[in-house]
Amino acid sequence: GESVGLHLPTLSVQEGDNSIINCAYSNSASDYFIWYKQESGKGPQFIIDIRSNMDKRQGQRVTVLLNKTVKHLSLQIAATQPGDSAVYFCAENGLGGGSYIPTFGRGTSLIVHP
Amino acid sequence: NAGVTQTPKFQVLKTGQSMTLQCAQDMNHNSMYWYRQDPGMGLRLIYYSASEGTTDKGEVPDGYNVSRLKKQNFLLGLESAAPSQTSVYFCASSYGWGQNTEAFFGQGTRLTVV
Numbered sequence A: 001g002e003s004v005g006l007h008l009p010t011l012s013v014q015e016g017d018n019s020i021i022n023c024a025y026s027n028s029a030s031d032y033f034i035w036y037k038q039e040s041g042k043g044p045q046f047i048i049d050i051r052s053n054m055d056k057r058q059g060q061r062v063t064v065l066l067n068k069t070v071k072h073l074s075l076q077i078a079a080t081q082p083g084d085s086a087v088y089f090c091a092e093n094g095l096g097g098g099s100y101i102p103t104f105g106r107g108t109s110l111i112v113h114p
Numbered sequence B: 001n002a003g004v005t006q007t008p009k010f011q012v013l014k015t016g017q018s019m020t021l022q023c024a025q026d027m028n029h030n031s032m033y034w035y036r037q038d039p040g041m042g043l044r045l046i047y048y049s050a051s052e053g054t055t056d057k058g059e060v061p062d063g064y065n066v067s068r069l070k071k072q073n074f075l076l077g078l079e080s081a082a083p084s085q086t087s088v089y090f091c092a093s094s095y096g097w098g099q100n101t102e103a104f105f106g107q108g109t110r111l112t113v114v
Helices: none
Strands: A010-014 A019-025 A032-038 A045-051 A056-058 A062-067 A072-077 A086-096 A099-104 A108-113 B004-007 B010-013 B019-025 B031-037 B043-049 B064-067 B075-078 B087-094 B109-113
Touching: A010 A019, A019 A086, A019 A108, A032 A062, A032 A072, A032 A099, A045 A056, A045 A062, A045 A072, A072 A086, A099 B031, A099 B043, A099 B087, B004 B087, B010 B019, B019 B031, B019 B087, B043 B064
Parallel strands: A010 A108, B010 B109
Antiparallel strands: A019 A072, A032 A045, A032 A086, A056 A062, A062 A072, A086 A099, A086 A108, B004 B019, B019 B075, B031 B043, B031 B087, B064 B075, B087 B109
């Protein structure tokens, strides 16, 4: 079936470095992707989204890149801080029953060392 | 503005017992979702509701039932709890379609079935 997955389960970086988290998707019909951050003991929180008609979108310290040719997403975090330590999920918004339905990958654990 | 509120936060059940997980949102969102999250895995969709009065199965619906009698509430029921249902359960809501479709999550319910 269709799936959204991540290449690396754990990423360790030093404070101040840039982080790159990758995600592969398999549904070529997907037109909307979202990155979520989940801190320990909490629910996922929205970080940034991108539609399929875009290649790049920037937020505050974060950039999402979309490569539709190889069905690949990445989340770049600039000047990573200890507060960025969390699990990051990419989600694919598929349509079902008149609603977008987020489908999540396994997640990548980002560990930031001071 | 409370967002998405789940009750209870923690619950221990004996095998065969039943219970209902409650979810309420105050953002006037059309769509609501129930996910479960197991260690090392992403979020898997149990059921979703695109609008008040409608519900649809997700990826892992067996052993669960849901009801959406009011727009702001989405209930998840376990009729006869099994140890395999030990998990963290997240409720989420979104507008469901249109420009802003990111999901907002509750804090989760940690359920243990013994």
